[in-house]
Amino acid sequence: METQLAALRTELAESRRECALLDRMIAHVPAGIAFLDTDLVFRKVNATLAKFLGLTVEAMLGRRMFDVLPETREYYGPLMEQLLRTGEPFRAVEAPFSYTVNGVPMETFWDFTYMPIVSRDGRPEGVLVLNHEVSERVASQRQLREQITRLKALDQLKADFLNAASHELRTPLTSIKGYAEFLEDGVGGQLTPTQRDHVYQIQAGTQRLRRIVDDMLDFARLEAGVFQLQPLRTDLGKVIEQEVASLRPLAQEKQVVLELRGLVPSVPLVATVDPLRIGQVLLNLVGNAIKFTPAGGHVAVEAKGDAGSLRVEVRDTGIGIPADCHERVFEKFYQVNPSSTREHGGAGLGLAISKALVEAHGGEIGLHSVPGEGSTFWFALTV
Ligand SMILES: Nc1ncnc2c1ncn2[C@@H]1O[C@H](COP(=O)(O)OP(=O)(O)O)[C@@H](O)[C@H]1O
Ligand SMILES: [Mg+2]
Structure with a gap:
């Protein structure tokens, strides 16, 4: 008898x-835990849950859920009834x-699980509540969404401004160009050699400005999605020759050798593309190559074609681009060295436009570059 009693003790x-260990464990789990009986009286509550609610465990134990938290009756009343009736667990994410x-x-916002507990003989015993406050996560997601909306509006504002500004700039530019031509042609009287040189400077500046304004306008159209390709059966070799020819004066002026490779007249590089747009891509790539190559350097344009694809490479021996900028140069307005913009001109849109144009053709564009050695920009189209 004595020994039995001792064993029982x-x-x-x-x-x-x-039990005490279990209680301590439950108290310290970083989630709210409670057990409600079928009358929805709190039978167990852990400290985490009480703290979440700004209460104490003692203030909750033995009291009905809707006496402790009257505001929750409207939503949770029917839910609890349903849980006890069906015995099915209920889970919610980010519930208010x-x-x-x-x-x-x-x-507040909570992720929670309400799990009905049923006795061995199938009688409902109560509901196990597990919850986790996620108010901060919900708030930061909300903030992020608001920020995105604000940024989108800003982006739209910029696109609208670009569009309006470039339209407005075009008209006076056309008139400057026209009058400079009149002067050059001697319509208003013969020019002295000095005056002639001044007119030439005006024309060169106008041309540069015109390119920037065209870039801005194209970009605004691309962003607005009102850009349409007009694909035609095109001899790409011709397009390349034309664009390269139009850039020869610039290359000469900069003392950069501009050379064309791989264009064999007997092998036409025929593809269905928008010739004006592909011409524009070439103009951007070759223009950049000349722009970023110092005097004495070399720019080569090479086209290769085979059965299914066409690849054009523009290689230069210029300043090159650091590896961590290779992706960013295709972003709008991005320039590796914006302080040299004044010297070179350009708005940082040429490559963004080129990428959009090549991709609109279902093609790819990329580069390989080593600072101080040069860059190779390429694009490939399927034909
Ligand atoms: N061939 C090149 N060599 C070196 N840097 C280049 C070359 N092409 C483009 N870049 C870099 O990429 C930037 C973006 O080019 P782009 O979009 O054409 O704008 P922009 O010519 O108006 O500056 C340039 O400012 C320059 O820093
Ligand atoms: Mg450019």
Whole structure:
């Protein structure tokens, strides 16, 4: 008898220790845990949940859920009823949960699981509640969404401005160009050699400005999605020759050798592309190559074609581009060295436009470059 009692005592002490350990574990789990009986009275509550709610465990234990949290009755009343009736668990993500702490209304969000507990003989015993406050996550997501909306509006504003500004700039530019031509042709009287040189400077500046304004306009159209390709059966060799010829004066002026390779007249590089747009891509790539290659350097344009594809490479011996900028140079307005813009001209849109144009053709564009050695820009089209 004595020994039996002693054994029972040890067992009791043991199971008390285990219970206490379990209680401590539950108290410290970083999630809210509660057990509600079928009358929705709190039978177990952990400290995490009480703290979340701005209450104490003692203030909750033994009391009905809707007495402790009256604001929750409207939403959770029917839900609890359904849980106990069906025995099916209920899970929710980022569910809103409003309550008051010392008269202060709290708007919170929770991920929660409500798990009905059923006895062995199938009687509902209560509901196990597991929840986790995610208000911060919801708030930061909301903030992010608001930021995106604001940024989109800003982007639109910039596109609208670009569009309006480039339209407005075009008209006076056309008139400057026209009058400079009149002067050059001697319509208003013969020019002295100095005056002639001045007119030439005006024309060169106008041309540069015209390119920038055209870039801005094209870019605005691309962004607005009102850009349409007009594909034609095109001899790409011709397009390349034309664009390269138009850039020869620039190359000469900069003392850069501009050479064309791989164009064999007997092998026409025929593809169905928009010749004006592909011409524009070439103009951008070759223009950049000349622009970023110092005097004495070399620019080569090479075209290769085979059964299914066409590849054009523009190689230069210029300043090159650091590896960490290779992707960014295709972004709008990005320039590796914006302070040299004044010297070179350009708005940082040429490559963004070229990429959009090549991709509109279903093609690819890329580069290989080593600073101080040179760059190779290429694009490939399927034919
Ligand atoms: N061939 C090249 N060599 C060196 N840098 C280049 C070359 N092509 C483009 N870049 C770099 O990429 C930037 C973006 O080019 P682009 O979009 O054509 O704009 P922009 O010519 O108006 O500056 C240039 O400012 C330059 O820093
Ligand atoms: Mg450019």
